[in-house]
Each structure stands twice: as structure tokens, then as C-alpha cells.
Amino acid sequence: MHQGRRWIVPAARALVLALALVPVAGAAAAQDCALRDFLTMPLPGAGGDAVVVALEAAYPGLRADAGAGTITTPQGATVPLAPARDLEGAARLEGATVGDMFAQTYPPGYDLTARSVPWADPGRARNDALFRALYGDSARAVRAALVRVTYAGPGAQAAFDVTTRQCVATQLRAALEEAAALSPPPDDWFRDTGGSFNWRVIAGTDRLSAHSFGAAIDLNTGLGGYWRWSGATEGAAGPFQSTLPPALLAVFERRGFIWGGKWHHFDGMHFEYRPELILHARLTAGAGAPPQP
Template identity: 40%
Template sequence: MRPKPSSPFAIHWLSAIIVLAFAHYPQRAARGDAGVSASSSIEAAGQRLVAAYPNFLTAAASNVLVWKDATRMAIDDGLGAKPHTAWLAAPDLEDMFEMPYPAGAPALAPALNQDPGRARNAAFFDKMYGDCRAGDVTKSLVEIVWLPKKSGQRLQVTSINGVARKLEAISRILDQLPSRFDRYLAPAAGTYNCRTIAGTERTSAHGHGIAIDIAIKHAGYWRWSKPLAGGMYAYQNEIPREIIDVFEAHGFIWGGRWYHYDTMHFEYRPELFVR
């Protein structure tokens, strides 16, 4: 479980946004809405995956995603639109695209349960990166130096899909930012960690070696906050747009774009940037 920082970060915000989480981002559409047929939605999901992961996938046809080793995987499980809890717990491949990821948008409070990119199909990512519980991930881990000029912290991430190279490129760019950004970036809170997501039985993206948490002292995390009247959570963010933009330009989604926000968290999800 992710520890809560010893000092209440909410007291010391410099640029925090504290607003109720209402509709700043569009709600997800039910499958088949807006004239989009279920079959075309399935096909689009498959094509986006093939485009994002060409080293592993060869084709998507009808409801089948074809891997280079000839494995065939269903894109849609046939269960239709799912309640939010089921969408998170057991998403099919199509479900991962149900909420458009708003790359480049202002860092505003998402609407209730808008968690674009938070759903991950476990079988898909375990096949691609390995199951950390079986020891599959460690053989692909490589060490990178985070912010070599300002920090020099050594971190482990996967080499699969060029994730390590991309994170090194991000690090070099962030290393050039003015010193006022340093407190958000160093020390990084962690990368590879074979663990479940707090409060769930789902393996974290950290368990695949595709995620990084940046400096924890300036992080906002929904589980650290108390719900307001009616059960809503107030959105809390300090992470500057300049940092978010660099990660997104390299295919990393940001946990601050979720209603269940985790603003220190970035993970490599290139399929969500394919249009």
C-alpha cells in the first residue's frame, strides 16, 4: 500500500487545484452510441493496439487480436458495458478505450468516475511484459539514471517496447527545466515494484516495469483524502503542466487525469495516444 507522506501536502500547495470533480472531461459513451456500431468499436480498439505495439502484434480482425507468436486474443468479452467497478476489475481489451484519454488538456478535475487509462487487461499486459509474480519481469529490467545532472538516482524499468529509452529521454528533457521544478521530480518515489494496487487485487503497472511515481511530497492521491458530503472527492494537484506535457509526448499517461487521481503516477500506455 502506498504510504501517506508525513506532512499534509494540502496545506502547502502553490498551484493546487481544489475543486469538486464535475464534468471537465467528457463522459464515456456507451458502446454503440453516436452511431458507432459495436463491431466498429471492437475493430478500432484492435487497430489501435496493433499500431501501438508493432513488436508484438500483427493484426486485428473482427473480434480477434493476433500476436506475432500466433496467439489469438478476444478484443471484446461479450459482456457489454460494465459498471465502473467491473470495468476496473476485469476489463476486456475494448474496455481500455472506453474513456478517451485527454492528452494535452488542462489539468482540471475529471468528472465522477472518469478514469481514462486506469483499466488494464491483465492477460494482455502479462503476456507482453511478463507476470511479476512469476518472476517474468525482472529479466527485462534495465537501470536508468533519473535526472543525471540534478539527481543521479538509479531506477529500474523494463526495456520492452523501448520503455527505458523513452524514460531516459523524458529524464533528459526534465533535467533541463528551471530549478523551480526540481521539487516535483526528485527524488522519484519509485518505478518497478511487484505489488498490487492499494485496495485491490490487481497488479500495479509498476509490476510490469512501465510506471514511475515522481516526488511524493507534492503528490495528490485520492485515497489520502476524505470524501466530501455526498461521497465525492475533491481534486488535488500540484504537478505543473510542463512536466505532464513531457511525459505525454512520450506515450505516458498521467494519473492526475483520473477522478480517482494519483498525480505522482505516470505509466507507458501508447495505445491511448493512437487516433
């Protein structure tokens, strides 16, 4: 959820910007951003620490050491790799460790049943130090790596400012190209979009939003659905139904974006780059074995 700037690109400009990355400011360090499909990419077989494997496979150049309890980012910063705490509910979200990020499994596919359990919010726990190390420690630092990525469907255009760091822009560009090519095209979801980069805290909290790091976008704010706007109570967000096309969800998940519509505290417009959660779900479901020779 995000109530910031909107980017409705005029048609003429969209022709120029369509499917292109336009640098906004600065340049990110070189990183191997070969396009990846997180739903099908081969993963190591059993034996490794699933959190370590998921993090290293999700972020090219990242190194995680469970024994030493450290993560070294592709940019060389080191942050603690601490296990999940024995906490539940709202307490898990406050000061979340890296381990807490994986304490709930993000359910792959179009399945909204898991969210019926109060506080089943896989992805809402974010380790602040890791996000700052991956994407930037200030609005200025994050802004320096932003680019504009566009959706150019037959009946709607939209643009989002996201970070080039950790290959977010590369993956989002592919997702938006694939989304625009769906039949029927999900143009409705790309009208009245909620925005993208915005250095801010989550409503009602003092925690930084994923939007602060240029790693989240909001689609149509009216179609999306958001628990705070529904009048729901925290911890009892109630039922949620969505008209999001399953094919659109699949496009985003393939490219590493999780959907807030699966959260008990639903945020049905919100997509956030969390490939580590998609890979971790595959690894812990036993689906991570490499193809047999």
C-alpha cells in the same frame, strides 16, 4: 502510487549512470525501439478500427485482428481482443477487457476538468492478460527485462527500474532527458520519488498494478497527491489540484506515458506507459490524419 524501494543515486554514481541504461538482469528480445513522439507521429486516416490502429502503432510488432478477436504480441503470445462491456464504475475495472481499456478517452493536454465526473479514470482499466503477455507473467519474468533509467537534473537525481519490453525504457530515458533540460528543471518532482517496478496489487484491490510490469513510475510522493491518502471515498474522490508543471506533463505524454492526475481517483505522482490511449484519443478526435502531400 507505490511505497516500495527508493532509488536516490549518490552524485558520483549519477555521473556514471546519467542518461544511461544499465542492464539489471537478462535481456529482452530485439524490438524496433526507434524513439517515437506519440503526440505528433503520423497515423492512418479514417476507416480503420481505432483500437486496432492504436494498439499496432503503440507497440512495434504487435498485430491486432478485430475480426478474429485476437491480439498477437511482438513476442508471439495471443490474447483476446474483446469489445468493451456495458459496465460502468468499479465494475468496469474488474476483469477489464481490452475494449474496456478504451471505453474512456484519455484527455490530452493539461486539462483536469474531465476527472470531476465520478469514475472518469481513463487508463485505470487494464486487461490483465494483455499486460502479462506484453511484459511478463510473473515477478521473475518481468524482472528479467528491467533496466535502470535515471533522471539527472541540476539539483536532483532519481532512478527508476523499468522494463525494456515494448520500448518502455527507451521512451522513459528520452522523457527523463527532456525533463532534466526543462527550464526551470522540475527537480522537486524527482525528490522523494515513490519508485517503479514492484510486483504487487493495487491498494484495496486484487488487481495487479502497472508497477508490477515495470511500466510505471511514481514521482515525488508528497507533491503528487493520491486519492486514498486524501481521505476521499471511492467514487467521490472530490476536487484535485496539482502543481505539476504542464511542460513536464507534455514531456511524458509525448513519450507515451499517461498521468494519474487526470483520473477521478487521482494519483498525481503516477505515470504509466500507455501510448495506445494517447494515440486512440488522437484517432477518435480526428487528429490522426497523416500530413497532406
